[in-house]
Amino acid sequence: MNLNTITAIKRPTSADEIGEWRDGYAWIAGGTWLFSTPQVRTDTLIDLQSLGWPALQASDDGLEIAATCTLAELTRFNAPQEWKAAPLFKMCCESLLASFKVWNAATVGGNICMSLPAGSLISLTASLEGVYTLWPRGAEPRKVPAVAFVTGNNKNVLRPGELLRSIHLPAKALSKRFAFRRASLTHLGRSAIIVIGTVGAGDLVLTVTAATERPFQIHFERLPDEYTLRKALNAVIPDAAYFNDVHGSASYKRHLTYYFAEQVRAELLQGAQQ
Ligand SMILES: Cc1cc2nc3c(=O)[nH]c(=O)nc-3n(C[C@H](O)[C@H](O)[C@H](O)COP(=O)(O)OP(=O)(O)OC[C@H]3O[C@@H](n4cnc5c(N)ncnc54)[C@H](O)[C@@H]3O)c2cc1C
Structure with missing residues (x-):
């Protein structure tokens, strides 16, 4: 749907460009929820895709998933053989109501930040003992265990303007x-x-x-x-x-x-x- 309250779209290349947060601002990731319903209190969308974060970075420690990684990118990830839990990626992406078009746009971070009970990327990252990195506005980054991020239906620990940057899944849990x-x-x-x-x-x-x-x-x-x-x-x-x-x-x-x-x-x- 058209969001007729939006008067500005920002495309920062660094999150620091958004210093001061005010009512009316909203981060936009895939936009699959944001564009599905009127956003009467929002006048400015701040596009996260322009930050250019690499979607998936695997190392001996585990997997770093950028908040902006799409469901499609996550399901295409070719996991090392010893990560026996990797089939959960696809199983959890298939646990949302979503067409292939939504898979190509919806992001892991957007799903988590919606914090719906049926947010199956929350299921995935909590079950694999994930840790989220959050970027508050004007304060040091902080880490929150995935299982403690959501506090209720559509409620979470994010403060105004705080960004979910990435999700770390430890190799131990993935194995x-x-x-x-x-x-x-x-x-x-x-x-x-x-x-x-x-x-x-x-x-x-x-x-x-x-x-x-x-x-x-x-x-x-x-x-x-x-x-x-x-x-x-x-x-x-x-x-x-x-x-x-x-x-x-x-x-x-x-x-x-x-x-x-x-x-x-x-x-x-x-x-x-x-
Ligand atoms: C028909 C339909 C069916 C749906 N079915 C489901 C379902 O079964 N389960 C489910 O959980 N959801 C469902 N959704 C909601 C939504 O589409 C998904 O949760 C999707 O994964 C959201 O991801 P997105 O990247 O499109 O988020 P967006 O729409 O871009 O953003 C969602 C919200 O998260 C905030 N946000 C996004 N990224 C960040 C970030 N990195 N840091 C801080 N805030 C951020 C945005 O400001 C916004 O408030 C459905 C939506 C529709 C329209």
Whole structure:
């Protein structure tokens, strides 16, 4: 749609060019959400693509994903063989309601900063123990664990004008075995629930997203039995945290969380015994 409140577009070549932040400014990445709905309080768009950040940089430490990396670029990434969790990139990109046109425009950072429960790049980066680098206006950069970035439905820790610069996925997490479960009311629709488990040297990291307003993550020192898993889910995720919307009731999402978590546990246990 045309945004008829916009009177200026800035295309900085460095984020420092945007010193002072004021109401009416908005960063624009792929624009797939910004152009989908009226933005009555916005008069100036600041284009992040003109900053020219390299999309993906792999090293022995892991993978640095620029906030401006598109979903299409992420799915095309050719990961080293030892990064066993890399298939999650495509699985999570396929967990949004998005056509191929959206894949070519929507960015990893835009998805994360929207901070919707169904933000499946949040699911990806939280489950792979990612750390986000944030660039506040007029202050030093800071780092926030992916699992702590989203604080509620469409809410996060960003301060006014603060930029998500990049996402670091550690090689250790990328090298883990994983199991993935997802449900959506429509085949290619918005996710109602995503449960991802990763296993390193016997420990389990279980991440629940989409069913809840923010990500929940549980660390087990070793693969738990079914009873211990249920007990931990009960203790960590309060009933009130399950998200009620047109994609499913809170009780439906709670039910699927337990159902999928047990499937994830069983699948990873089977792999461990081989
Ligand atoms: C039909 C439709 C279906 C959708 N389905 C889903 C879905 O299933 N799940 C889902 O999560 N989303 C969905 N969306 C919302 C949106 O399209 C996606 O979240 C997309 O990934 C946003 O990325 P973008 O790069 O286009 O962000 P933009 O639209 O450019 O920006 C989104 C918001 O994030 C801010 N922003 C962007 N990048 C940064 C940054 N680096 N630092 C700080 N702020 C930033 C912008 O200012 C804006 O407020 C849907 C949208 C539409 C129209």
